[in-house]
Amino acid sequence: MRILVVEDDKDVAGFVVKGLREAGHTVEHADNGRDGLFMAASENFDAIILDRMLPGGIDGLRLLETLRAQDNATPVLFLSALGQVDDRVKGLKAGGDDYLTKPFAFAELLARVEAMARRGKGEGPTTRLAVGDLEMDLLSRGVKRGGQKVDLQPREFRLLEYLMRHAGQVVTRTMLLEGVWDYHFDPQTNVIDVHVSRLRQKIDKPFDAPLLHTVRNAGYMLRVEEP
Amino acid sequence: MSEAVPEADPKPPVRIRKRRRFLRSAGVRFAVLYALVFGISTIVLAASLRYSTVGLLDRQTHEAIRVDARGLATHFTEGGLPALVLTLRNRIDENLNDNAIYLLVDPLGNRIAGNLTRWPQGIDAPHAWYTMPVERAGLRSHALLRYYELPGGFQLLVGRDVSTRSQLRHILRDGLLWALAAMLLLGVLGALVIRGLFKRSLADISATTRAIARGDLTQRVRRSGSGDEFDELAETINDMLDRISRLMDGVRQVSNAIAHDLRTPITRARARLEDAAAHARTTEELRGAVDRATDDLDGVVKVFQALLRIAEIEAGSRRSAFADIDLAPVLDDLAEFFEAAAEERGIGLDIAWPRELPMVGDRDMIQQAIANLLENALKFSPAGCRVSISARMDATHIEIHIADQGAGIPETDRPRATERFYRAESARSTPGSGLGLALVSAIANLHGGILRLDDNRPGLRAVLVLPRRAPNPDSTLRIKLWTQNLKKDALTPTDNS
Structure with a gap:
């Protein structure tokens, strides 16, 4: 993916750019709002990572508003030290697709950017999801693995649906919390892990090859393990 | 050019500044306003008093002269000169106050009857009012006079001695002046008292807030217990100070806690990193230390976020x-x-x-x-x-x-x-x-x-x-x-x- 990083802090920008390149993405970097806007408007990117407070007269919000006014729908993730609920709301209202507060873990940033860029591609409404031999019918709300029916609680179904929609990507606990439960607080306990392990009991335990993997220091990933 | 040019002082001289500050004082302003209102009402009172006494006497005198003259004119028309002369004599004799003045002269200016010895100089316009000194029975006095022309060239002067009225006016003027002076004095005194009251009521509030500004949060405004506006203000200020000091306690307690609860994990993370930098022998050891330090820092971030969120909600x-x-x-x-x-x-x-x-x-x-x-x-x-x-x-x-x-x-x-x-x-x-x-x-x-x-x-x-x-x-x-x-x-x- 081609990703634009607009961030004025050298260390943070260096860290993000390096990490994204290591993950196999092509990365461009702008260290002020003016250059950022120019690059975002004149080139094609799959995702933009945007700081809110930027030098150069154009801050992140203005940059995004200008971009959206030009009918540019590139997915944008705000990366900001302004972490109050109102700041977040402001960022999303201006047309941001996601909002991550500094300080952040790189795994979280990477997972969110990849999920966001994929979502931005817009595959259209689907009625069927499949990962390996795991199939999900969104209309009848039925789940099968290897042709065998798997019984899931409504919430487990939604959890699996989220994981399948992001198959092959790392999904963090916060993403699950927001995407599946619509919760915006940070549980101190390992509640998410318990839910995931329950789901794993149902979709992986009776079968040979596990599909739901734990990614250390990051979250989970649903994918077919390469032999 | 070695001589230092004295810098122009942008501030006004001390005395002017002092006077300005004096006028800026709310107490002085209220006091001046009070004195002004007091003075104006005094002057209005004096004016109305004067109008209703001296003015009334004036109008009565004018009316008396008019009635008198009309009566005399009637006598003249009905009985001719002899009747008029007789009436004049009668009126002079009957005038117990001895304040009525008459003079009748013939067309040549010779006195026919009356109690004035001669026609006063300067009276030449008929029906005009004259106030002038006259000499009567060897006594000089003040009189209000009016001159009437009678048929046949006879001229009649009717008037009243107004020297008593002048005396009354003088007495009244003196009295009013004294009263005015006394009221001015009272006004100034009242103004000073009001200013003093203001100062006393505000001095405590001002002293308390100054102390608070200096950092002494234990001070409170003394309440008079009278339940008046100043008392209410004092109560509101005290309520506010209570809340501020509660908030300050909160801040103090939080900063103490931050000092402990955040310093500890930061210290731990720092120690881990320094220890790893100095002593780690394998990459594995180094990575482990870095991971644990990152976890410590994540804990610090969580505490920060929780603190900020509480502050956000409390706001x-x-x-x-x-x-x-x-x-x-x-x-x-x-x-x-x-x-x-x-x-x-x-x-x-x-x-x-x-x-x-x-x-x-x-x-x-x-x-x-x-x-x-x-x-x-x-x-x-x-x-x-x-x-x-x-x-x-x-x-x-x-x-x-x-x-x-x-x-x-x-x-x-x-x-x-x-x-x-x-x-x-x-x-x-x-x-x-x-x-x-x-x-x-x-x-x-x-x-x-x-x-x-x-x-x-x-x-x-x-x-x-x-x-x-x-x-x-x-x-x-x-x-x-x-x-x-x-x-x-x-x-x-x-x-x-």
């Missing part, structure tokens, strides 16, 4: 997100969310609430508050115990009870349990920041409710009491502080937009 700015919500599905979801975690720890969840719990509030915040209470309950419950979540509702309030059978909080500690960074002795060994209950309490307060901590015998029963209607801030002072915050927000440009 009250999030009340804009209030809406009509139903707590029942919120509780359903949360129970389902935590049920798995509870089961894994061997804890049973008992749930009971009505099918609908409608109220006005912020769904996200209440979710977080209940989640915090539930996590607390699960954290402090030994395996095999039960945690119960229940809710009930009456016309005005919704109560959410979350009860565990753990160690609970000792009764003496309960009032402090909602303070930031408070951790019960028994909780020292479990992970946590000590901010969970503080956050719940802040959320409850924002909704106009409270967090109550009861004894569950054994364990803790946390009761979140929330009003169902839009919250009314519990005191006028809070509204004031809140609107001040809003104003401040409106005035300062928001962040970077």
Whole structure:
């Protein structure tokens, strides 16, 4: 993916750019709002990572508003030290697709950017999801693995649906919390892990090859393990 | 050019500045205003007094002369000159006050009758009024005179001696002047008294606020107990100071806690990194140390975020997100969310609430508050115990009870349990920041409710009491502080937009 990083802090920008390149993405970097806007408007990117407070007269919000006014729908993730609920709301209202507060873990940033860029591609409404031999019918709300029916609680179904929609990507606990439960607080306990392990009991335990993997220091990933 | 040019002083000279400051004083302004009003009313009083006495006498005299002259003219028309002369004599004789003045002369100017020896100089216009000195029976006096022309060239002068009236006027003028002087004096004295009262009433407030500004927060404005406006002001100021000092205590306590609770993990992280840099022999060791230090820093970030969130909620700015919500599905979801975690720890969840719990509030915040209470309950419950979540509702309030059978909080500690960074002795060994209950309490307060901590015998029963209607801030002072915050927000440009 081609990703634009607009961030004025050298260390943070260096860290993000390096990490994204290591993950196999092509990365461009702008260290002020003016250059950022120019690059975002004149080139094609799959995702933009945007700081809110930027030098150069154009801050992140203005940059995004200008971009959206030009009918540019590139997915944008705000990366900001302004972490109050109102700041977040402001960022999303201006047309941001996601909002991550500094300080952040790189795994979280990477997972969110990849999920966001994929979502931005817009595959259209689907009625069927499949990962390996795991199939999900969104209309009848039925789940099968290897042709065998798997019984899931409504919430487990939604959890699996989220994981399948992001198959092959790392999904963090916060993403699950927001995407599946619509919760915006940070549980101190390992509640998410318990839910995931329950789901794993149902979709992986009776079968040979596990599909739901734990990614250390990051979250989970649903994918077919390469032999 | 070595000579220093004396700099022009932009400030006015001391005396002028002093005078300006003197006039700026509210006490002086009120005093001057008082003296002015007092003086004007005095002058109005004097003027009306003068008009109603001297003026009345004047008008009476004029009228008397007119009537007199009319009578004489009638006599002249009816009985001719002899009748007029007779009447004049009679009138002079009958005039007991000896204040009537008459003079009748023939066309040549010779005196025919009257009590003036000769025609006064300067009287030549008929029907005009003259006030002039006259000489009568060897005495000089003041008279008001009017001159009438009679048929046949006879001329008649009718008048009144007004020297007594002049005396009265003088007496009145002197009296009024004295009174005016006395009132001026009284006005100035009154003004000084008012200024003194002002100064005394404000001096205490001013002294107290100065002391507060210097940093002595223990000072309070003395109340007179009279219940007047100054007393009310003093009370409001004291209320405000109480609140400020509570906030200051909070800040002090928080900064102490930050010093401890944040310094500790930061110190640990630093030590780990330094130790690894100096002593790690393998990459594995180094990576492990870095990972652990990162975890420590993540903990610090969590504490920071919780602190900021509490501050954000306490500032009250999030009340804009209030809406009509139903707590029942919120509780359903949360129970389902935590049920798995509870089961894994061997804890049973008992749930009971009505099918609908409608109220006005912020769904996200209440979710977080209940989640915090539930996590607390699960954290402090030994395996095999039960945690119960229940809710009930009456016309005005919704109560959410979350009860565990753990160690609970000792009764003496309960009032402090909602303070930031408070951790019960028994909780020292479990992970946590000590901010969970503080956050719940802040959320409850924002909704106009409270967090109550009861004894569950054994364990803790946390009761979140929330009003169902839009919250009314519990005191006028809070509204004031809140609107001040809003104003401040409106005035300062928001962040970077």
